[in-house]
Amino acid sequence: MIERKLISKRCGKINPLSIDEYIALNGYENLKKALHMERTEIIEEVQKAYLRGRGGAGFPTAIKMMGLAKEVSKDKYIICNADEGEPGNFKDRYLLENDPHQVIEGMIIVAYATGGTHGIVYVRGEYQKSISLLKWTIDEARKKGFLGQSILGKDFHFDIEVRSGAGSYVCGEEFALIESIEGHPGRTRVKPPFPTHQGLFGKPTLINNVETFSTIPTIIDITGKEFAKIGTPSSTGTKLLSLSGNIKNKGVYEVPYGVTIRDVIFGLGGGVEDQRKIKMVQLGGACGPIIPEYMLDMMIDFERFEEFESKTGAGAIIVIDERFDVFTILLKTIRFFQHESCGKCTPCREGHIQLGNLIEKFIERKATMQDIASLESLARVIHQASLCGLGQTSPTAIIASLRYFRDDYIDRVEHPFKV
Numbered sequence: 001m002i003e004r005k006l007i008s009k010r011c012g013k014i015n016p017l018s019i020d021e022y023i024a025l026n027g028y029e030n031l032k033k034a035l036h037m038e039r040t041e042i043i044e045e046v047q048k049a050y051l052r053g054r055g056g057a058g059f060p061t062a063i064k065m066m067g068l069a070k071e072v073s074k075d076k077y078i079i080c081n082a083d084e085g086e087p088g089n090f091k092d093r094y095l096l097e098n099d100p101h102q103v104i105e106g107m108i109i110v111a112y113a114t115g116g117t118h119g120i121v122y123v124r125g126e127y128q129k130s131i132s133l134l135k136w137t138i139d140e141a142r143k144k145g146f147l148g149q150s151i152l153g154k155d156f157h158f159d160i161e162v163r164s165g166a167g168s169y170v171c172g173e174e175f176a177l178i179e180s181i182e183g184h185p186g187r188t189r190v191k192p193p194f195p196t197h198q199g200l201f202g203k204p205t206l207i208n209n210v211e212t213f214s215t216i217p218t219i220i221d222i223t224g225k226e227f228a229k230i231g232t233p234s235s236t237g238t239k240l241l242s243l244s245g246n247i248k249n250k251g252v253y254e255v256p257y258g259v260t261i262r263d264v265i266f267g268l269g270g271g272v273e274d275q276r277k278i279k280m281v282q283l284g285g286a287c288g289p290i291i292p293e294y295m296l297d298m299m300i301d302f303e304r305f306e307e308f309e310s311k312t313g314a315g316a317i318i319v320i321d322e323r324f325d326v327f328t329i330l331l332k333t334i335r336f337f338q339h340e341s342c343g344k345c346t347p348c349r350e351g352h353i354q355l356g357n358l359i360e361k362f363i364e365r366k367a368t369m370q371d372i373a374s375l376e377s378l379a380r381v382i383h384q385a386s387l388c389g390l391g392q393t394s395p396t397a398i399i400a401s402l403r404y405f406r407d408d409y410i411d412r413v414e415h416p417f418k419v
């Protein structure tokens with residue numbers, strides 16, 4: 001059995017509008033348990049679990065929690081990043097719309113452990129259903145005494161509000177998100193200082209992904225040590241994957257780290273529609289690499305993805321069959337980033353336009369061998385010189401295609417042997 005439902009165990013089994021159904025399936029029990037633990041003990045459990053952020057970058061969650069806990073401030077923000085703008089990702093929406101109390105419970109536990117005073121869920125503007133459901137969920141949690149003043153009789157006060165973005169992809173980046181909540185255009189800031197030191201309104205701020213917060217109650221429940229036994233030694237626990245593209249059973253699946261991409265595509269996704277061959281698979285989302293069919297035995301874990309100078313991303317797997325060519329996919333990807341670039345730094349603002357123009361030459365079969373070299377060097381410049389993660393990761397698909405689909409490039413060159 002490839003699936004392991006740890007975080008999505010209640011999805012589809014409870015009415016997301018009903019706090020009583022959540023409570024009946026162990027809901028808010030882990031908050032009660034955490035409130036009887038020392039604050040440092042909670043962070044230690046997360047550290048033992050070796051939980052890494054599920055929003056893309058894979059940063060160790062316990063380190064962020066320690067960073068926020070040591071800050072001395074009257075106000076400390078806990079922000080849940082539910083922007084989910086990465087093409088091909090829909091797993092946060094799945095969690096928000098099927099088990100919204102779990103993410104709220106995770107946020108409350110983290111707030112208690114770190115001294116958080118205000119919570120914000122920043123939701124992608126297009127997710128209107130998630131937004132109304134979250135508002136309802138927060139009200140219900142408040143009525144039961146899980147949010148507000150003196151939570152469950154403790155000297156602990158914490159509340160959560162919902163904010164929504166206006167459809168900008170870069171607002172998922174932590175500092176752009178902070179700027180957006182502050183009412184400014186969504187553009188990143190130069191780091192350091194990091195958000196845990198100086199974040200929203202200049203106050204210490206912890207930002208984690210929906211899936212990361214949703215994992216916290218499970219860690220408290222089964223202990224960090226047991227959690228760390230799931231997955232691989234360095235990529236612990238499970239991952240929710242958004243499986244889409246030319247695949248029979250599209251959807252969200254939860255698997256332990258360490259399963260192969262082939263297992264997911266064929267074991268869970270049922271393989272490709274109409275028995276067509278796989279041309280390529282894009283991993284992580286638009287910011288991830290594209291790989292050929294012969295690499296599908298690759299394991300899903302943080303290390304394997306780092307080999308692509310990339311991150312596991314938020315867990316998208318987009319299957320593209322033989323009817324499509326590499327350049328059509330690359331052009332769509334790059335034009336997306338061109339559109340979403342905030343314009344703050346030159347490599348990203350100008351570079352995507354030029355990358356798109358170069359790829360168009362391959363589509364029109366007007367490219368030269370020199371264009372392959374230009375594409376490679378421009379992709380590397382954008383990757384290395386951009387200010388934020390958008391430009392640092394947007395050329396990943398091009399860099400991977402130059403490695404794994406080089407013959408496709410040569411095929412498109414007008415006169416490959418003419419210098």
Ligand SMILES: Cc1cc2nc3c(=O)[nH]c(=O)nc-3n(C[C@H](O)[C@H](O)[C@H](O)COP(=O)(O)O)c2cc1C
Nearest residue numbers: 053054055081083084085172173174208209212389
């Ligand atoms: C352009 C860009 C978009 C991002 N979008 C999201 C997003 O939609 N959701 C998310 O959780 N993280 C997103 N991130 C990552 C966040 O900056 C941040 O690392 C993450 O929310 C931290 O949570 P985690 O440690 O739980 O993964 C994005 C990063 C970049 C550079």
Ligand code: SF4
Nearest residue numbers: 343344345348388391
């Ligand atoms: S990399 Fe792109 S999105 Fe990020 S700051 Fe530079 S221009 Fe803006």
